[in-house]
Amino acid sequence: MQEKILILDFGSQYTQLIARRVRELNVYCEIHPYNRIPTLDAGVKGVILSGSPYSVRDEQAPHPELGAIKGRLPLLGVCYGAQWLAQNYGGQVEPAASREYGRAMLNVTDREDALLKGMPERTQVWMSHGDTITLLPAGYRVTASTDDVHNAAFRIEGEPTWGIQFHPEVYHSTDGLKLLENFVAGICGCRRDWSPESFVDATVRELREKLGDDKVVLGLSGGVDSSVAAILLHRAIGKNLYCIFVDTGLLRKNEFTDVLASYRHMGLNVKGVQAGEKFLGDLRGVTDPEAKRKIIGRDFIEVFNAEAKAIENVQWLAQGTIYPDVIESMSVNGPSATIKSHHNVGGLPEEMHLRIVEPLRLLFKDEVRRVGRTLGIDPLILERHPFPGPGLGIRILGEVTPERVAVLQEADRIYMDALKEWGLYDKVWQAGTILLPVKSVGVMGDERTYESCVALRAVTSTDGMTADWVHLPYDFLARVSNDIINRVRGINRVVYDISSKPPATIEWE
Template sequence: MQEKILILDFGSQYTQLIARRVRELNVYCEIHPYNHYPAPDSSVKGVILSGSPSSVRDANAPQVDLSPIKGAFPLLGVCYGAQYLAQNYGGEVKPSATREYGRAMLSKVEAANPLICGLSQTTQVWMSHGDTIARIPDNYRIIASTEDVPVAAFQIDGEKTWGIQFHPEVYHSTEGSQLLKHFVVDICGCKQDWTPDSFIESTVRELQDKLGNDKVVLGLSGGVDSSVAAMLLHKAIGKNLVCIFVDMGLLRKNEFEDVLRSYESMGLNVIGVRAGDKFLSDLKGVTEPENKRKIIGRDFIEVFDAEAQKLTDVKWLAQGTIYPDVIESVSVNGPSATIKSHHNVGGLPEKMHLKIVEPLRLLFKDEVRRVGRQLNIPMEILGRHPFPGPGLGIRILGEVTAEKVRVLQEADKIFIDNLKEAGLYDKVWQAGVMLLPVQSVGVMGDERTYENCVALRAVTSTDGMTADWVHLPYEFLAKVSNEIINRVKGINRVVYDISSKPPATIEWE
């Protein structure tokens, strides 16, 4: 049985980050809503209570029954979790005189305490709360303070229960990972055996037990998640996995051929389907972004289903669902209402009467890549930037036509090739070109032109939820602009998008 840390989520924006920091210690953990967590069993080594946007003083503040946990398992309350442990067991939480947000320095650190031993006496931590613990219960002991926060950290006497009013999971808490290691490894006794190798071994064994001799169909996209899922399934069931790779006519230039070659070299059983004519025909005259997404999503399901129907005895549909998707579907506040339609191809299993198998549902994106490296998946697939489900269909603003796709493919290839040649590709999380519904006057030779404008987009991000624009060198941007204008007929102006998310989105549609 895989040992684990339970993280009870009170809705903090940092909850997933806590989990990622624990996973980086090669310790498996699971996030569960505070009001719906599984009964702890012998596999649970400890519990972490997350922060929250709520105040423990609110009438409708999240309340949790800790009776199966507190005193029975090592317990760490972070921010709201710490304030909850104080307020609900005899202490008092009050509004801070000034909002405690940003960097702070720990002082009066109890050097021998197992949670914070070895930390610098003046280590930097990150505060983010409007309340503060004004009084702790009688059997609680302060183990660290800051200049403005007397109770920065505490322990309950005679219990392996701690509370901290700062966030060790964020980058600004300089020794936060060390504190989490003290809790997870030294206090909880976790063995740090959650590794790519152990995941592959256990997942392949589970897939073999679950699937037996059944056939599985999987839609490949050329991206990281579907590729790693395919290789895990291939390792487990071999030729009983059939992969379908659909060319919607909206992929990057030469991508269909290049990716198909990569998959075949990996030994996968892949069917390539060219269906660009259908997609472009159905998109004719459509300009509204959400309608385009729905048409592309519908057509993909129809093409995939038609191809899958040619197969016999398929019982399972494999999907590249990863852990953030799973967490969102059972989040404290319920599933997000903002998931774009192309992410939701939920009609497939019902339409095809298939059961679902999701080999990656326990992994974060960075863990998926680590597993992929262990599976020897080529770097041209593992290192690929994320690419939107509707492809270039949502990077062409307005109506999508074959000619616009050709123009955008040419411009996009110049941008991406230059990023790779300049050693910038791996420093960017996602990059692409947008074809704008804007024509402007230009001069080429002695002639005036009236042609299209494209926008270059390059962002850094960890998960796509937020993103910053990349400060690409001016010389690089000038080179890309000149090449696109000189080599791509139909474009006479190039601009660079310097907006971050939020308030902008990564894609333009």
């Protein structure tokens, strides 16, 4: 049975980060809403209570039912989790004299405590709360403090329960990973055998048992997730996996032929479908971003559906769903407001009456890449930047025409090639070129021009939820701007996007 740590989510922005850190320690963990605690089988070795945007004093504050957990399994409360353990069992939580956000120095007063063992006497931690524990219940003992927070860390005498008012999972907590290691390996006794290699072996075995001789269809995108999912399935069922790679006419320059060739080199049973005329025809005259996304999504479903139906006796649809998608679908606070529609194959199961198989549903993005390396997948695929499902259709602001696609493909190719040439591509999480729906006056030689403008975008991120713009070298930007203007007919101006997310989004549409 797989050992695991359960993380009960109270809606904190850091909950996924706790899971990522635990996984870095080669310990498998799962996130579940605090009010939907799964069955505690023998594989559960410990439980972590996350932070929360709520105050424990709020009427609507989350209240977990821990009767089967507290005192029976190792338990660690983080921030809100610690405050709840204090408030709910006879202590007191009050508003902090001043809200405590940012770095603080933790003074470890009990260096023999199992949670803090091996940590320095003073260490930097990250605070993020507006309340503070002013009184601990009877039987609770302080193990660490800061200058402003006396009860920064505590444990309950006689049971394996700890609480901390700081966030060990963020990078600013310099010894946070050591604290988490103490909990999952020392206190919970996890074997730390969760690794890419063990995941591959277990997943291939499970896929063989689950799928048998059934046929499976998978839509490839050229991206990391679908590629890794395809190789896992291929190892399990071989030629019974049927891959479909659709050219929407909105891919990067030469991407269809290049990616298709790399897939065939990996031995995949893949069919390339060129459907650009359909997509571009249906997008004619459309300028609204949401309308474009919906048309592209609808057309993809129609093309994919037609190709899948041509395969006899297909029983499964494979998807490259990863763990953040699963977590977001069971959010504590319900689904988030729709910022923009996401292009995926979510509408296919109802139309095709196929069962779903998701080989990557347990993995974070960085883990998908590590599994891909274990599988021997070409680094050119594994290290590709994320690329939106609607492709260049949402990087062309305004109407999408064959002419505008061709212009953007040329400019984008120059930008991507330059990032790689200058050794910047792998330092950027995602980059792209956006064709703007405006023209501006320029001069080339002795002639006046009135041509289009492109914006260059480059961001750093871990999961796309937040992103910062990259400070690319001025010399690099000057070189790219010059090359695009000189080599791409129809462009006479290049700008660089210095917006972060939030408030902007990574893509412009």
